[in-house]
Every structure is written in C-alpha cells, then in structure tokens.
Amino acid sequence: MDNKSTIQVKNLNLYIDKQQILKDINILIPANKITVILGPSGCGKTTLLKSFNRLTDLNDSVKIDGEVIINNENIFTSKTDVSLIRKNMGFLSQRPYPLPMSIYDNIAYGLRISGRRKKKYLDKRVEHYLRQASIWDEVKDRLKDPASCLSIGQQQRLCLARGLAVDPDFILADEPTSALDPISSQAIEEKFVQLKQHYTIVLVTHILRQARRIADYVVFMYMGEVIEHGEAHEFFENPKMEKTKAYLKGFYN
C-alpha cells in the first residue's frame, strides 16, 4: 500500500484544559479517496481534522498523546517540521479566508514562500491552479484586483486553488460549503470528486446528504469517539452500530 498519501491515526487522545475532546481514535484514512468525517456539532470532527496538520498547536491548552502517521512518520514529535506537514495539506476552512492581497498574489504566496520567485514560472502556476479550481475564467481579467472583491463562493474556490498551489498530497476541508450558496457548494463538491485521483481528501461535514453524495469512506464520530468507520456504501446501507443507525435516521440533528 502506498503509505505516502494515507493518514494513520493510532490511539489519539486530545485534551483541552483536562476536558477530553478526542477519545482513543484509531483510523486509517485511505489514499486517493474522499473520506468524510461525519457527526453532530461539537463531536470533535474539526479538532481531529486540525490535528492532521497540527493546527491544534495554536491552542496552548491542548494536550495530545498518540500518533498520527503520515508517510511512515509520526507527526507529533519535536523533530517534525510543522511547516512541511502543513504544506503537504491543503486546508479549507468553514468560511474562506483569502489573504489580504491580490488574487494573483493569493496563489503565488505559497509558491514564493517555498522560494519560487521567477515571474514566468509563477504566471504559469497561478493560471494552472486557478484553472484546477475552476475559477480561472471568472478572474483571468482581474488577477491584480484584491481577493476581497470576490464573492464568498469564488473566495472559497480561490482558497482551494491556493491550497493546491503548494503541491500537497492531501486536502483537508472543514465544512467548506457551510457558508456557501447551493451552486457554489455544488461546484466545490464536484471539484473534490475530480481531484480525488490526485489527492487524498478528508472532508468534515455535518450534512448527511453531502456525505452520501461524495463520500468513499466514512468516519462517524460522536462525543469525541469514532463510533464506526468503513466504506461509504457499507456504512450507509448496513450500519452496524446503534448510534450510527440513529444518526442516519436523523436523531442527533
């Protein structure tokens, strides 16, 4: 199996101020598939997602034990270069956070940080990634305009392009469509389905229908625990646990 694009979580426990947020998580997120982390609000989905690129570091009161293994290496060691881990994961948040600069510079930002500064190269890459996120046609005539003038839906696609531009193996998405209108949401979903042959996608959502539409693999969480995980088809047709069945019927919403 290609370990480069899988995420293996082993005995992961996470505490915030003595309150346990994640309880003994053991899952393997498969490569080049869309894995959906599903569960009601406040069950620890987002925290689990953020532990994959160590954004959990930003909170001082977070204590972690256990392992997250990417490319055969545990990322929770003091030797880990956090920037390299994060660069390897495109991150989409609940609402888009474009950088306060032009559309062009938003994409070029990550490239410039990794030392790519030649204008010709940047021009080519910027166009490539904007096309990949299907936003090129909308912005090609105004690349120098500030990103703040785009609509929310466009901004989220810009953020996707920006994430792809640093050449990650993974895409982590934290309810990326929750601030978007239905058409923009659909655009993002379609994009994910196209992108999964090149990237391992982890999507956090509480929208059951969205999970049904695009998931290949499902992780169901409730109160900080993984209740059930498995192939999407199996998960939705033959749920094994009582809690899963109840959730699929809509009890926890």
Next chain:
Amino acid sequence: MPLWQKNDKKMNFKKIEEKLFKVLMYLSTIIIAIALLSIIFSILIKGIPSLSWEMISQTPKGGFYFGKEGGILNAIIGSLYLAASSTILAVIIGLPVALYMNIHLSKHKKIVNTIRFFLDLLWGVPSIVYGAFGFSLMIYFGMRTSLLAGIITVTLFIIPIIVRAIDEVLKTVPNGLLEASLSLGATKSETAYKVFLKQCFPGVITAVLLSFGRAIGDAASVLFTTGFTDSIPTSLNQQAATLPLAIFFQLSSPVAEVKNRAYASAVVLTVIILIISVISRLLVRKYQKNKIKF
C-alpha cells in the same frame, strides 16, 4: 383592539425615553464640537495676523523674544527632526512587539494580557515623568541636553502608544487568517509581515499618526532633554528647539506682539499635524482595498 394601533400610555413612555437620549447625545456632540472649534478659531484669530513668511522661514534674531524680527524656523525644524526620528524609531521597535504579541504569543493569553496591562500603565504615565527619566538617563551616560537625548526620551514615551494602538488593530484579525497562512507552509514570522501587516496596514498608519502627533506636540518630555536654542541643529549632539517650547516661551513673554506670535506658532504646529493627517489618510485609502472584511 387592533394590533398595530398605538397604545398611548406605553408608547408615550418609550417615545419620551427615546427622545431624551437623542437630545442628550445631540447635546454632548455639540458641546464637544463647540469646544474643538473654539480652540481652533481662537488660535487662528490670534495667530494668523502675526503669521508671516518671515515667521516660518527665519531663525530668531537677537531680541526676537522682545518683539524684534526673526522667526521660529529653528523650532519647526527641531520639532520635525525630533518627532520624525522618534516615530520611526518607535515603529521599528514597537511594530515587531505588537506582531509578536498577537501571532507568536497568541496562544499565551495570560502573558499577552499582562504585557497589555503594563503598556497601558506606561501609556498613562505623564510625559514629564518620561522627561525626568530621560534626564536621569542622560546624567548616567554623561550626555548633555541634545537632540539625541530628546529623541531617545520621546521614543520611550511613544512606544507604549504605538504598540498598543497597533495591537488593538491586530486583535481584530480572525484566527482563520493565521491558520490559512500557516496551512500554506508559512512560518509565523512570514505570516506576521506578509499577511497581518497587510491586513492591518490602514490601522498601523493611524497608530503611527497618533504617535507622531503625541511626539510633536509634547513639551514636558523635551523640556530637560532637548533644551532650546535659536539655531537649527546640525548634529544629534546639539540642542534643538521644539514648537511646544517655542509656544511656551513666547506665551510667557510680557510683550503683546510676542504673545501673538505664540498663537502663530500654534497655527504652524496645527498645520503640520493636519498635513501629516492628510498624507496618512491618502495612504490608508490606497491600502484599504486589500483588506479582507470579516
């Protein structure tokens, strides 16, 4: 009873309450406006007749403070030197502090709030105390009253202002922007200078303007440290005149003509601050467009 018709008793009370507060707000706005305008008018009315080209283009000649010819160019240049250098120094020292507090220390809320508390204390310390502190520093290092000593004192005096003013702007940046930038592989420092600074640039300009205003307008902190002289300083080791002190010395003269010149000097000080404000407004407008609204 019809649902949408006015219930007179209830409505009357609510209406009166609303009216009362409206009137109070109007009144306080008007009082403040009148106070400010009357300050500006009294300066203009008393100052403009004495204002002349000679006043702003010449240094004081012998007997200037007794009504003879000359001008306050020494104080204009001295104040500009002093305020500009100390503002630049304060930005160089203060900006990294504010960024560090909000980005690198963002997860240590307690430490940051302690720093904020002490900066607020320092902001509240009267400038004469900074003057006295600067003076004792000078004695310790064996310096004489000079432009340099003034610059150091005023820099110390405005650093808390600039740090806290920038800090207040940086506080408004949402965590998501930090996460977004870090997720692209940026370090915290890269995020600070390339993202946070850009997002907050208009606010930073305002903070700089605020400090410049304090630096150029303060008399107490420069009284012991910069001294006063009739000539334009040509090196950091010389004494320098400043506008607030020039106003003070002229105003304390018994000669009416000289007293009026104090108001003319005040006009000059006000115009300098006005020019700086307008320039910074223009800068703000230019950089506002990149700011992401959350």
